[in-house]
Amino acid sequence: xxxxxxxxxxxxxxxxxxxxxxxxxxxxxxxxxxxxxxxxxxxxxxxxxxxxxxxxxxxxxxxxxxxxxxxxxxxxxxxxxxxxxxxxxxxxxxxxxxxxxxxxxxxxxxxxxxxxxxxxxxxxxxxxxxxxxxxxxxxxxxxxxxxxxxxxxxxxxxxxxxxxxxxxx
Amino acid sequence: xxxxxxxxxxxxxxxxxxxxxxxxxxxxxxxxxxxxxxxxxxxxxxxxxxxxxxxxxxxxxxxxxxxxxxxxxxxxxxxxxxxxxxxxxxxxxxxxxxxxxxxxxxxxxxxxxxxxxxxxxxxxxxxxxxxxxxxxxxxxxxxxxxxxxxxxxxxxxxxxxxxxxxxxxxxxxxxxxxxxxxxxxxxxxxxxxxxxxxxxxxxxxxxxxxxxxxx
Numbered sequence: 001x002x003x004x005x006x007x008x009x010x011x012x013x014x015x016x017x018x019x020x021x022x023x024x025x026x027x028x029x030x031x032x033x034x035x036x037x038x039x040x041x042x043x044x045x046x047x048x049x050x051x052x053x054x055x056x057x058x059x060x061x062x063x064x065x066x067x068x069x070x071x072x073x074x075x076x077x078x079x080x081x082x083x084x085x086x087x088x089x090x091x092x093x094x095x096x097x098x099x100x101x102x103x104x105x106x107x108x109x110x111x112x113x114x115x116x117x118x119x120x121x122x123x124x125x126x127x128x129x130x131x132x133x134x135x136x137x138x139x140x141x142x143x144x145x146x147x148x149x150x151x152x153x154x155x156x157x158x159x160x161x162x163x164x165x166x167x168x169x
Numbered sequence: 170x171x172x173x174x175x176x177x178x179x180x181x182x183x184x185x186x187x188x189x190x191x192x193x194x195x196x197x198x199x200x201x202x203x204x205x206x207x208x209x210x211x212x213x214x215x216x217x218x219x220x221x222x223x224x225x226x227x228x229x230x231x232x233x234x235x236x237x238x239x240x241x242x243x244x245x246x247x248x249x250x251x252x253x254x255x256x257x258x259x260x261x262x263x264x265x266x267x268x269x270x271x272x273x274x275x276x277x278x279x280x281x282x283x284x285x286x287x288x289x290x291x292x293x294x295x296x297x298x299x300x301x302x303x304x305x306x307x308x309x310x311x312x313x314x315x316x317x318x319x320x321x322x323x324x325x326x327x328x329x330x331x332x333x334x335x336x337x338x339x340x341x342x343x344x345x346x347x348x349x350x351x352x353x354x355x356x357x358x359x360x361x362x363x364x365x366x367x368x369x370x371x372x373x374x375x376x377x378x379x380x381x382x383x384x
Contacts (some may be wrong), residue, residue, distance in 0.1 A: 007196075014195070019186045020361075026187060030337060040198055047199050052282075069287040072378065097189040106178045106186075120303060120381045129179035140286025145384050156172060 006050050013046065020063045027122050028071040038074050039096045045070045059096050065140050068123045075119060089114060113162055117155065124151045217266065224259035224317040228252040232323040248327045255320025273297050285382055288375050295372050299364050315349045
C-alpha cells in the first residue's frame, strides 16, 4: 500500500470514527495523562492496522477490535509510564483536545458503571451499547455467542441493579 | 431506563464526541513512532549481520594467513580445518538465529484479530522470550560464536608454532574460556531475572484475562 493511500485512509477513519476511540479510551483510562497515553497508543495501532484491513468486516468493527485489543494490553502493562515515550510528552498532552460541550451526565453515569466492570466485560458492554450483535461481539472478543449472552445478562443485571439502587436512595 | 434508552444515550456521543483530535500532532506522533521502530529494527539487524560477517571475515583471514603467509610444511590438513570449522560455525549460527526469528514471526502471525488471539499472541511472545533465556538455548545460541573465537586462538597458536605452555598462547585461551563463562553465566542470570520480574507476572495476568474471557 502506498504511503499516501495509508495516510488518506487513516485520516478518513479518524474523521469518521474518532468517537469509537474516545469511548474505548474513557472506558479503560481514568486520569487525564493516562487517557492521552492510551489514545496515542490506540492511534498508533490503528495506523499500523490500516495495511492489514482487508474489508472483511466494517470499519467500526475493525476499529473496535484494534482499540479494545490495545486498551486491554495497555491496562495490563505494569510499566506503561516507562516506555521511552518521554520525547512525546508535550505532544501527548495535546493529541486529544477537550470538547466544547459539557458531557451528558447520563453518559458520565454509564462510564462510571462500565469502569466498575472487569476488563473483558467492559469490552462487551461497549460493543453492546453500540449496537453490535452477539455474533459480532463474539468475533471481536474471541468467545462463543453463548458466553457473550452470559456476560451480557450479567452486565444488564449490574446496570439495572445500580439504577434501582440509585433510584431508591 | 431500559437497555434501548441506555443505548440511545450512549450513541449520542457519536453525534457529539467527547473530544476533538489535533490531527497534525497525531501525525507527528505517528512519524516519531515509526522512525523509532525502524531505528530499533535497523540497529538489531545490523548488529546481527556485522557480528556474523566479522566472524566469517576473521576465519577467512586466518585461512589466508595459514596458506600464504606461513611455511606450509609445519601445518597439517587438520590445522587448515580450524578456520573452516570456525566459518561453518559462524554461518550455522547466522542461519539458526534467522530461522528461529522467522519461525517466531510466522507463529505470531498465525493468530487472528480477536481479543483472545491478541492475548494468545502476547503469550507466545512471552514464551519465546522465556524460552530463549533458558540455559540450554542460551548455550546453543552462544556456543557457535564461542567456537569461532576458539578457532581464532587455536589457529593463531598453530601459525606461530608456539607450545601450549607458552604464556602468550595459554593466557589468551584461559582468558577466552573465562570470558565465555562470564558471558553465558551473566546472560543467563540477567535473563532469569527479567523472566522472574517481568515475564512471569505478565504471563499470569494474561492467563487470568483468558480465564476471564471464558468466565
